[in-house]
Amino acid sequence: MYGFLPRLITPPEILVPPAARLHRLAGPPVEPAPESAALGLSLPRVDSPELFQAISQPAADLVANGRLAKVFVDRRDPDAPHVAFVNGNFIRNGSTPDAAKYHYLFGREVFQIPEDLDEFNRLTYFTAGPKRYVAGVLHSYALAGRPPVLGIQFYPQDVIAEEDLRDAVLEIAGQIELPGMALAFVQTGTQQTTARVASDLAGAGIEVLTLDDILGSVTYIPLNQAEAWGWLRIFPTDPDELRPTDIVVLDQLPLDLSVVAGVLTRAVQDTNSHVNLKSKERNTPNAVLRDAGPEHPRLAPFADTPVRYVVRGDDFVIEPTTAEVVAAKLAERLDRPVVQIGWEPEAELRSYDEIGQRSAAETLAAARRYGSKAANLGFLGHRQVLGRAAQAGTPSARLGYDLTPQGFGVPFQWYADLVAHPPNAALRESLDVLIGREAAGDLAPRELRDLVAAVQDAFLAAEFPPRQLETIRARVDGLGVKRLKVRSSANAEDIPGFDGAGLHDSYSVRTKIKDVPGQTCIVIEEQDDGGESKRKVDPRALGCALKGVYASLWNKRAVEERSFARIDQRSVAMGLAVVPAYDSEADVVANAVVVTRVLNTDAVYGYSLSIQQGNNLVTNPDPGTHSELTIAAFLADTEPISFTVTRFAKPTASGPARTTPVLASDQLTALVDLVRTIERAYCRARPGYYPGPCSEVTSDNTKPRSLDLEIKVLADGRFVVKQVREFGGR
Structure with missing residues (x-):
C-alpha cells in the first residue's frame, strides 16, 4: 500500500503544479540489490523471484510483511494495454530518480503521458472507469500455513469499477510468473468490490483477499x-x-x-x-x-x-x-533530571463553557489550573471548535445537538486542600512514605503495591474540607442528570512527552445516592451489562467517586510511569472533569479512538480509527476482545475518503469476530470530517503543534505530533467527543 506525498521538490525538467501531491511507494530508503544496477527503470515482466527481489523494497506500510514493487498500466489503447513494473532500486547518476518513486513521474518518463498531475490523479484514482491509467503495487506476503502470496493492490482511495479492476488485475497477472507464489487481488478500500467479477478472477487462479484476511494469517x-x-x-x-x-x-x-x-x-x-x-x-x-x-x-x-x-x-x-x-x-x-510538574492555584469550579469563554488558545492554557482533560473539554465546546447547538454556525448547531458534553472542572487546588486538611494526617503520612521510598529507588514491586494500597485506602477514608463536597454537589444538582462520570484531569496527564493515557480511573455516580458523613468508600472490580470491566466505587455516591479519582493519581502503574518518565512525584496533583453519563440520552452503540495519522507508516495519508461495538472500550479492551481497525485514507477535502478495514471487531470474548464494519460508511465519513475540524482548530490554537499551514495539518502524515481522540456513538446517531489529547508516537 502506498500514499500521498504532500510536498515534493519538483525536478526542473518536469512541470508540476506547486501544490503537487504525488503517490509514492511505502518504505524507507534501502540499499539497492546488486542485481538491480544492471536493470532499467521499467520492466515488462516479473518472471523470477530474484527479479522481484531486485526491483522491490521491504514493506513498511499497514502490513509490514514481505516486499513491495510498483506497477503501472497504460490503457489509453484498451485493445493493447502496456504493463510496466517499476524498478524501485534503479540508480541514475548515483541516486534513485523520482521516476522510480512516483507513478506520475514514471508515466511521464516511460509512456510520455501528457496530463498534468491533478488530471492524472483524477483519471487514475478518482475515476471508476473506463481507466486511462492504472497504478498499483505488488506486495508479497509470508502467511502462516500456506504458500507465499503476491498481492496485486490499488491505492485505498481508488474507486476502480469491478470490470476495470478485473481487466487490470488480469493484465498485470499475465506479466507475472513467480513459481511457488499464489496470486491474489488484495482489497485496500471497501469500495473496491469484486462481486460481479470474482468468478473471472478465480478462473484465472487469482484469489480475492482483504487486509483482514492477510492479518489473520500473519504470525x-x-x-x-x-x-x-x-x-x-x-x-x-x-x-x-x-x-x-x-x-x-x-x-x-x-x-x-x-x-x-x-x-x-x-x-x-x-x-x-x-x-x-x-x-x-x-x-x-x-x-x-x-x-x-x-x-x-x-x-x-x-x-x-x-x-x-x-x-x-x-x-x-x-x-x-x-x-x-x-x-x-x-x-x-x-539518566536525566527529575522534572517538576507545576500548576497554578484556582479556587473556582467552572463549567466547560466558562473555561472556554476566552480564546481557544487561552482555553487550552487553563490546563495549568484544571488539567488538560477539563481544559480540552472547554476547548472542544468552544465556538471556534465544535461549539454548542445554540451557537449559530458551529458544527454542533449544524447537527442540532452538542457534540461534546456539558459539565465542569474541579481545579488542582481542591485536591491540594483535601490532602492538607488537618484531619487527613494519615493520608499525608502514607503519601510521604510512598514518595520517599519510591525516590530511593529500592522498592520491590510487591512493596510498591502495598504502599499504593495504603495511600489509596487513606484517600477513600479522607475527610473533605468544609463546604467542598457541598459546593460540588450544588454544581452536580445544576446539571439535572441522574448519572454522571467523575474523570481524572491530572497535571501529569496529557502533557508534552507524557500523555498519561489509561493511568487513572473514572467513576460513575448515581446522583440520587446521598453522601453520609464518615461513610466507608471502597473500590471494586465489576462488569456492567455491556461486558465492560472496570473499577467502580461503592456506594456510587458523589463523595466516594471524587475520592476514588483522587486516589487513582497513585495507582501503581501511574507511579511507575511517572518514575520512568523522571517526574517528581511530589509535584503531581489531580484535577477533575465532571460530565453527565454518556448514555443519558441514548445507549452507546460504539466506542471509537481516532489518531490523526496512520500509525506505523509515513506513506499512507489519513487517520487511524479503532472502533468497538457496544460499550466495550478500545483503550482498555476486555481480555479476549479486540476492536475493528480501519484506515481512513484521504488527502484533500475534495477527494473521497476511502475506508480500509484491516481487522474486524470481536466485541465479546465468547462470541465470534464480526464480518462487517461496526459503523456505516456515512457515519465513518462524518466522524472523520468531525476530527479534521478539531485538528485544524487545535493547530490554530496551539503554537508549535504543526510547523506548516493549519490547512495542511490533516493531510501530513509526517507531522511531529498528532491528536488522540475518544468518541462515543449513540444509538440515535449522535457523536459524543469525550476527550482530545496530543500524541507524540508514530
Missing part, C-alpha cells in the same frame, strides 16, 4: 519498532511482580500492565490501546507473535535470562546479553 505483527534490554519473562503469573527491566511475553494483554522494557503478546492487540500508545510514546518494542508461548523454540531457550529484544518490520530478534548490560541500559534511560 508476526510489529506494533512499535524499537529495541530493549531486559530479562525475558514468558507468561508471568503475577503481573504485579514485573519491573522496568523485564521483557514480557503474554497471552492476553492485561488492562493495567506495569512499566516494562518490551512486550510480545500471543493475542492480537488493539493498535490504539493505551498499552500500545504508551509503547510508542516511550519508544519501547511491542509486537504480536501468534504462536508465542513457553515452548516457542525462539523464546524458550532464553526464559528468565537477560536478552536484547528488537522489533523490526519483518521479524523480531531475541539474543543473549548480560545482567550488567541490562542494568546499564536502564540507567542510561533514567
Whole structure:
C-alpha cells in the first residue's frame, strides 16, 4: 500500500503544479540489490523471484510483511494495454530518480503521458472507469500455513469499477510468473468490490483477499519498532511482580500492565490501546507473535535470562546479553533530571463553557489550573471548535445537538486542600512514605503495591474540607442528570512527552445516592451489562467517586510511569472533569479512538480509527476482545475518503469476530470530517503543534505530533467527543 506525498521538490525538467501531491511507494530508503544496477527503470515482466527481489523494497506500510514493487498500466489503447513494473532500486547518476518513486513521474518518463498531475490523479484514482491509467503495487506476503502470496493492490482511495479492476488485475497477472507464489487481488478500500467479477478472477487462479484476511494469517505483527534490554519473562503469573527491566511475553494483554522494557503478546492487540500508545510514546518494542508461548523454540531457550529484544518490520530478534548490560541500559534511560510538574492555584469550579469563554488558545492554557482533560473539554465546546447547538454556525448547531458534553472542572487546588486538611494526617503520612521510598529507588514491586494500597485506602477514608463536597454537589444538582462520570484531569496527564493515557480511573455516580458523613468508600472490580470491566466505587455516591479519582493519581502503574518518565512525584496533583453519563440520552452503540495519522507508516495519508461495538472500550479492551481497525485514507477535502478495514471487531470474548464494519460508511465519513475540524482548530490554537499551514495539518502524515481522540456513538446517531489529547508516537 502506498500514499500521498504532500510536498515534493519538483525536478526542473518536469512541470508540476506547486501544490503537487504525488503517490509514492511505502518504505524507507534501502540499499539497492546488486542485481538491480544492471536493470532499467521499467520492466515488462516479473518472471523470477530474484527479479522481484531486485526491483522491490521491504514493506513498511499497514502490513509490514514481505516486499513491495510498483506497477503501472497504460490503457489509453484498451485493445493493447502496456504493463510496466517499476524498478524501485534503479540508480541514475548515483541516486534513485523520482521516476522510480512516483507513478506520475514514471508515466511521464516511460509512456510520455501528457496530463498534468491533478488530471492524472483524477483519471487514475478518482475515476471508476473506463481507466486511462492504472497504478498499483505488488506486495508479497509470508502467511502462516500456506504458500507465499503476491498481492496485486490499488491505492485505498481508488474507486476502480469491478470490470476495470478485473481487466487490470488480469493484465498485470499475465506479466507475472513467480513459481511457488499464489496470486491474489488484495482489497485496500471497501469500495473496491469484486462481486460481479470474482468468478473471472478465480478462473484465472487469482484469489480475492482483504487486509483482514492477510492479518489473520500473519504470525508476526510489529506494533512499535524499537529495541530493549531486559530479562525475558514468558507468561508471568503475577503481573504485579514485573519491573522496568523485564521483557514480557503474554497471552492476553492485561488492562493495567506495569512499566516494562518490551512486550510480545500471543493475542492480537488493539493498535490504539493505551498499552500500545504508551509503547510508542516511550519508544519501547511491542509486537504480536501468534504462536508465542513457553515452548516457542525462539523464546524458550532464553526464559528468565537477560536478552536484547528488537522489533523490526519483518521479524523480531531475541539474543543473549548480560545482567550488567541490562542494568546499564536502564540507567542510561533514567539518566536525566527529575522534572517538576507545576500548576497554578484556582479556587473556582467552572463549567466547560466558562473555561472556554476566552480564546481557544487561552482555553487550552487553563490546563495549568484544571488539567488538560477539563481544559480540552472547554476547548472542544468552544465556538471556534465544535461549539454548542445554540451557537449559530458551529458544527454542533449544524447537527442540532452538542457534540461534546456539558459539565465542569474541579481545579488542582481542591485536591491540594483535601490532602492538607488537618484531619487527613494519615493520608499525608502514607503519601510521604510512598514518595520517599519510591525516590530511593529500592522498592520491590510487591512493596510498591502495598504502599499504593495504603495511600489509596487513606484517600477513600479522607475527610473533605468544609463546604467542598457541598459546593460540588450544588454544581452536580445544576446539571439535572441522574448519572454522571467523575474523570481524572491530572497535571501529569496529557502533557508534552507524557500523555498519561489509561493511568487513572473514572467513576460513575448515581446522583440520587446521598453522601453520609464518615461513610466507608471502597473500590471494586465489576462488569456492567455491556461486558465492560472496570473499577467502580461503592456506594456510587458523589463523595466516594471524587475520592476514588483522587486516589487513582497513585495507582501503581501511574507511579511507575511517572518514575520512568523522571517526574517528581511530589509535584503531581489531580484535577477533575465532571460530565453527565454518556448514555443519558441514548445507549452507546460504539466506542471509537481516532489518531490523526496512520500509525506505523509515513506513506499512507489519513487517520487511524479503532472502533468497538457496544460499550466495550478500545483503550482498555476486555481480555479476549479486540476492536475493528480501519484506515481512513484521504488527502484533500475534495477527494473521497476511502475506508480500509484491516481487522474486524470481536466485541465479546465468547462470541465470534464480526464480518462487517461496526459503523456505516456515512457515519465513518462524518466522524472523520468531525476530527479534521478539531485538528485544524487545535493547530490554530496551539503554537508549535504543526510547523506548516493549519490547512495542511490533516493531510501530513509526517507531522511531529498528532491528536488522540475518544468518541462515543449513540444509538440515535449522535457523536459524543469525550476527550482530545496530543500524541507524540508514530
